[in-house]
Amino acid sequence: MAEALTKPIGLPAIAGLILAAGESSRFGAPKQLQAWGRGNCLEACIRTAEIAGLNPIVVVLGDRFEEIQARTRFGRALIVRNLEWEKGQSTSLRAGIAALPEVCFGAVFMLADQPQISVSLLSAVMELAWQKDAVILPVIGDRRANPVFFPKRAFSHLMELEGDQGGRAIFGEFPVAQLPWLDEEMALDIDTREDYDRLTRIFFSKP
Numbered sequence: 512m513a514e515a516l517t518k519p520i521g522l523p524a525i526a527g528l529i530l531a532a533g534e535s536s537r538f539g540a541p542k543q544l545q546a547w548g549r550g551n552c553l554e555a556c557i558r559t560a561e562i563a564g565l566n567p568i569v570v571v572l573g574d575r576f577e578e579i580q581a582r583t584r585f586g587r588a589l590i591v592r593n594l595e596w597e598k599g600q601s602t603s604l605r606a607g608i609a610a611l612p613e614v615c616f617g618a619v620f621m622l623a624d625q626p627q628i629s630v631s632l633l634s635a636v637m638e639l640a641w642q643k644d645a646v647i648l649p650v651i652g653d654r655r656a657n658p659v660f661f662p663k664r665a666f667s668h669l670m671e672l673e674g675d676q677g678g679r680a681i682f683g684e685f686p687v688a689q690l691p692w693l694d695e696e697m698a699l700d701i702d703t704r705e706d707y708d709r710l711t712r713i714f715f716s717k718p
Contacts, residue, residue: 522641523616523641524564524565524566524567524616525564525565525566525616525617525618525619525637525640525641525660526565526566526567526568526569526611526612526615526616526617526618526619527560527563527565527566527567527568527569527618527619527621528568528569528571528604528607528608528611528618528619528620528621529553529556529557529560529568529569529570529571529588529621529622529623530571530600530603530604530607530620530621530622530623531543531553531556531570531571531572531573531579531622531623532571532572532573532574532593532596532602532603532606533573533574533596533600533624534573534574534575534596534597535574535624537702537703538701538702538703538704538707539704541574541575541578541579542623542624542701542707543579543583543623543624544578544579544582544583545701545707546711547626547711548715550583550584551582551583552623552624552626552701553570553579553583553623553626554583554584555626555627556621556622556623556625556626556628557570557583557584557585557586557588558586559628559629559630559633560588560619560621560633561586561587561588562630563630563633563634563637564634564637565619565633565637567587567588567589567611567612568586568587568588568589569588569589569591569607569610569611570585570588570589570590570591570623571591571592571593571603571606571607572590572591572592572593573592573593573594573595573596573597573602573603574596574597576592589610591606591607591609591610592606593606598674599673599674599675599676600675600676600677601672601673601674601675601676601677604620604669604670604672604677604678605669605670605672608666608669608670609670611666615663615666616640616662616663617640617660617661617662617663617665618660618661618663618666619633619636619637619640619658619659619660620657620658620659620660620661620678621633621657621658622657622658622700624700624701624702625657625658625697625699625700625701626701626710627696627697627699627710627713627714628657628658628697629694629697632649632658632692632694632697633658635649635690635692636649636658636659636660636690637660639660639688639690640660640662643686643688644662644686645662645685645686645687645688646659646660646661646662646665646678646682646685646686646687646688647659647660647687647688647690648682648687648688648689648690649689649690649691649692649697650689650690650691650692651691651692651693651694651695651697651698652695652698654698655679656692656697656698657700659678659679661678662685664685665678665681665684665685668681668684668685669681696710696713696714699713
């Protein structure tokens with residue numbers, strides 16, 4: 512595995528929070544455990560976060576907790592179990608944020624159904640986060656994309672979300688710095704088996 516990037520001296524560490532608690536209802540099997548490279552989709556997200564230098568890394572699990580825990584190599588990531596995952600994404604945000612250290616500059620929020628997210632994109636989000644006192648939002652093809660950085664001062668607002676609300680519900684309450692990104696493949700995710708097949712063709716069928 513590639514070595515982790517070295518964080519510039521004097522800059523605060525940025526946490527990584529990987530949301531992986533959903534039941535994959537449209538897919539019909541745990542998306543987190545689908546093959547990706549030499550591991551599974553969740554492992555790919557964890558390794559990318561490690562190489563980019565996110566620290567600490569928190570993985571929020573919910574549905575099929577035992578199975579995913581047993582079949583995934585978590586490296587140095589901390590596992591958090593969300594017992595309320597059926598109540599929506601907001602519960603995973605709260606569980607993950609509660610596990611972060613008190614002294615925390617902010618966190619990059621990643622999704623387990625986007626195993627193709629690159630170290631380059633993560634690093635660009637982090638670099639802009641150190642420069643701007645703002646939410647950092649990638650924009651790909653004129654669309655909002657992930658992963659998104661939230662500064663620590665946004666955490667209390669995220670903790671107040673309910674149901675299936677995600678971080679975008681609080682964009683209007685904080686400055687948002689957009690990060691234009693040209694690689695449209697970074698905006699894809701896995702909802703269905705067709706999505707998964709498409710992504711694997713793109714990333715593993717190239718000559």
